[in-house]
Amino acid sequence: KFFQRTTAFHVGHSTPSANVWRSHHANVMWWTFKMKYSTEAYTADSVRDEVFNVLRGIAHPSSAAQHDIVYSGLIKRLNVRQNSDTNNFVISLDLELDRHFRDLKKQISEVVAEEMRAKSICVESIRVNMAAAADNKHKATQASASSSGSSSSALKNVKRIVAVASCKGGVGKSSCCVNVAYTLSKLNYKVGIFDADIYGPSLPTLTSAAMYDQSNEGHLRQDLHTQLIYPMLYEGVKLMSFGYVKDSFAAMRGPMVTNVIQQLLFGTDWGHLDYLLVDMPPGTNDIHITLSQKLHIDGALVVTTPQQLSLIDVVKGIEMFNKVNVPTLAVIKNMTHYVCTHCGSKQDIFNATSSTNKGRSIDWQHKYGIEHVFELPVYPLISQFSDYGDPIVLNKDTVVSPIFEAIANCVVQQLSTEQAGAASVHPYEWQIDTGDRKIKFVHSALQTQTETETQSQSQSEWDFVALRAVCKCALCVDELTNAQILKKEDIDKDIRINHVKECGRYAVEINWSDGHSSIYSLNALFNLTDSQ
Known part of the structure; x- marks a missing residue:
């Protein structure tokens, strides 16, 4: 009623068209007010509980007894954090990879967004990542x-x-x-x-x-x-x-x-x-x-x-x-x-x-x-x-x-x-700086050349997030359109490198803390920078 009276003050005379516009404008103002101030009643932990309750209502397609995806063990990690600038919540979860992954990913995003909106919880983004099951991951390791x-x-x-x-x-x-x-x-x-x-x-x-x-x-x-x-x-x-x-x-x-x-x-x-x-x-x-x-x-x-x-x-x-x-x-x-x-x-x-x-x-x-x-x-x-x-x-x-x-x-x-000329067989090495969250690749074959050429060609430095963002695997890049599925802003800022190993004669394989493994061509690493 307060918003209707406020709207009436701005609209003026009460005509049929004005009443429709006033009612719509009042609803918009009310939902804006509600979404902005009701979020303060929630914390990251309480929103996490709400999301878990929503996930328990999603049945696994392969379960004969129609068990939900939480009971079936498909949810491996659920993280909720609140943006200090907007007070909005960022939801990310790891879903075990199976043949229903794509359908479940879409369903989870839609259902969680709808339920959070119904509870007046303002959500900034929802990201469903692929992850191996904890037991399988241990066995795989x-x-x-x-x-x-x-x-x-x-x-x-x-x-x-x-x-x-x-x-x-x-x-x-x-x-x-x-x-x-x-x-x-x-x-x-x-x-x-x-x-x-x-x-x-x-x-x-x-x-x-x-x-x-x-x-x-x-x-x-x-x-x-x-x-x-x-x-x-x-x-x-x-x-x-x-x-x-x-x-x-x-x-x-x-x-x-x-x-x-x-x-x-x-x-x-x-x-x-x-x-x-x-x-x-x-x-x-x-x-x-x-x-x-x-x-x-x-x-x-x-x-x-x-x-x-x-x-x-x-x-x-x-x-x-x-x-x-x-x-x-x-x-x-x-x-x-x-x-x-x-x-x-x-x-x-x-x-x-x-x-x-x-x-x-x-x-x-x-x-x-x-x-x-x-x-x-x-x-x-x-x-x-x-x-x-x-x-x-x-x-x-x-x-x-x-x-x-x-x-x-x-x-x-x-x-x-x-x-x-065995030096040309392994012409590179890498150095990980966990403090600055960067990895540097050094081309040892060029270290004896001129100083200018050495500086421009023999090393390449990458930020962890930037390097993770340019992964070209089938989960991060659409195979048909070649469009980047993984967005840089969706990557955990605290992501770290667990392990790096040589991949044949042409690439390196990096195992990330989010459970993903990426293969990067050495030519791409030395010819591009993280800004490119």
């Missing part, structure tokens, strides 16, 4: 420590890791990988092969390890103390493939495939190896990204055919390796020609020497800095010995064995040269 321990113990004595890849299937990548590996073994190096192709493992066919491995009796065995699996052994080379675990087809989605890859790779007792060759699957997919992040790959051999269709896709693979800072050691052009067994003439298979294809040929050295390109012919004995499970380089051959020996020597020479 233990599993991570166990996994890192086993992975370090499994690969700690492996000196060099070489990826053999092709973006186009059917170009002879696996055959090349096996023959290069056994050529390295003939050069008195200790070698292992890891078959990373889960959907189409080739190693059990290309080698007869399951038949001739007397130590494992054709089956995988496990060390009960270290929990590591003993690899298959054939002609002195250690082998591991999903084909030794399951001989039928594999129907798995991406996350499960990457888990299987890591279990096989880090769960194998590789022992002392000079070279571990990884036979990558075709394309550039989850497996390539995972291995690039989990392994320190020293170099890559890229296999292709001279056909334009294959070369186009192979270029994408080379660019991917450049992106993750893995050098391409050599390009192997397989099935380039055929030598007639009757007349000895050389027949071009894909018309690579024609004037049309010459104009479209790739200058590997000028464009990608790849100096070594090897050509392999179509040679029937390669497939015949592969079908027998016996690599051709283990037999008396004078046609392709010298080529594989040249490829093996190229690998040894290039990786030895890189080892001589």
Whole structure:
């Protein structure tokens, strides 16, 4: 009534239109007054209790008994604080990630906002974050420590890791990988092969390890103390493939495939190896990204055919390796020609020497800095010995064995040269300042250059909040629009860094105090500032 009288004083004469306007204006003034002054009756603790009561009224979609999300244990953290300037409340909670996360996140935001408005509690913002369950987080931490321990113990004595890849299937990548590996073994190096192709493992066919491995009796065995699996052994080379675990087809989605890859790779007792060759699957997919992040790959051999269709896709693979800072050691052009067994003439298979294809040929050295390109012919004995499970380089051959020996020597020479300049392998370090809440990345390779260049290029300093805000994972950036979902103003100002570790050769992984993990490319960290 007070507000109606006040409104009437301002409006003047009481006409029908004035009455409608007066009633609306009075309601606006009343709600403004109520929201401003009734908030003072609430504290952060009392609002927290109110929010909890609201959350108890939201049922979990997967619960057969229709238990609420609090009872189901989905709410891991609830924080309510009051803005000292506006007296408004800021609500943030951590919700466990499951298949209903997006729907529950939207429902929680809408229901809490509506209930707080009904209780005249002025809320400035409501943020629903993703968080692992406390028990699962503890188990995940233990599993991570166990996994890192086993992975370090499994690969700690492996000196060099070489990826053999092709973006186009059917170009002879696996055959090349096996023959290069056994050529390295003939050069008195200790070698292992890891078959990373889960959907189409080739190693059990290309080698007869399951038949001739007397130590494992054709089956995988496990060390009960270290929990590591003993690899298959054939002609002195250690082998591991999903084909030794399951001989039928594999129907798995991406996350499960990457888990299987890591279990096989880090769960194998590789022992002392000079070279571990990884036979990558075709394309550039989850497996390539995972291995690039989990392994320190020293170099890559890229296999292709001279056909334009294959070369186009192979270029994408080379660019991917450049992106993750893995050098391409050599390009192997397989099935380039055929030598007639009757007349000895050389027949071009894909018309690579024609004037049309010459104009479209790739200058590997000028464009990608790849100096070594090897050509392999179509040679029937390669497939015949592969079908027998016996690599051709283990037999008396004078046609392709010298080529594989040249490829093996190229690998040894290039990786030895890189080892001589080992400072470039780990060209950065980081320094965390918990007081100023900043992290500094220092590029050690540039510290010997001029002072001006050192100051501008060799270090990059980031504020914790700014660095957390530029996370590009699928939870922080919309995958379709590339719009930033995570807002800088929604990040806890007291956020801290729990752990930093190297991520392959190209990035670092940062574990944050809010339970999130972010991967940052080193190029982005050194080329951008937190203001950008």
